[in-house]
Every structure is written in structure tokens, then in C-alpha cells.
Amino acid sequence: MLPESMVKDLVPGAKPAGNELKSSDLNRRTGCSWHALDGFDYRWLDIAYDVKSVAGKQKSEGGSPVPGLGDDASVTEKTTKDDDQGIREAVVTVHQDNATVTVTYNGGDFESHKAADADEIRKGAISAAGKALAALDG
DSSP states (O other): OOOHHHHHHHSTTOOTTOEEOOOSOTTTEEEEEEEEEETTEEEEEEEEEEEOSSOOOOOOOSSEEOTTSSSEEEEEEEEEEETTEEEEEEEEEEEETTEEEEEEEEEEETTTOOBOOHHHHHHHHHHHHHHHHHHHTO
């Protein structure tokens, strides 16, 4: 789904194969996730595919547009704080023909309790979405 080098860059310390997402219909929905703690630096990457039997024009709702990715793509971003730990997250949703690819990428530093850098998380999520979309074409 993703090149090993990309997994190492985005989720240092994660196994390149990742963990397959559970689905009741693997012909329609599938995906993979990676997560790791490298020192105090935590990262989580999740890629999900949802393929419908009929192609149709789909439009992303909300978020900022991501030009040049699929038929339509958007990214939403948020920062949360739980027990004084900041986590930054970016979710990219890409529509291409009859498929939707959703990439969730987040992280934080457990030593400083700060959320990961906004630009790093956003760019990482968009880059992973591009590779995940390309994987659909085989």
C-alpha cells in the first residue's frame, strides 16, 4: 500500500507491513494502520479504502481542498489535548471514480506534551494519500 521508506519516514519504528484493518466486507472495505513510539515521539497512520460497485461523482464535505489529488480531495485538521498531552491530526479524504481513500495521520511528543508540528502532519497525510491512491491503480 505504501513504500517501506514512506512508512519509516512517517511512523518511525513501525513495522512496514502494518496492521490490516478489520472489515465485514473485504471486497468493498479494506485498509491498514501503523503506529509506533520512537523515544517519546508518537505517530499513527491509518489508510482506509471504500470501493462502491458503481462509480459516481462524489464531493468531499468540509475541510480545505487538496488540488491535484483524485477527482476531489480535502483535508481537515484538529489538535486535541487529553490529560495535558497534545495530539495533532490531519484527515485526507480522496474520491477517485468509485473509490474513497481516507488517510488519518496524527502524533505528539510524550516528553514535551506538545502536539506534532502542523505542517509535518498535514504534508505527511497528503503525501500518504497520494501513494495510497496510486496503489489503487496497481
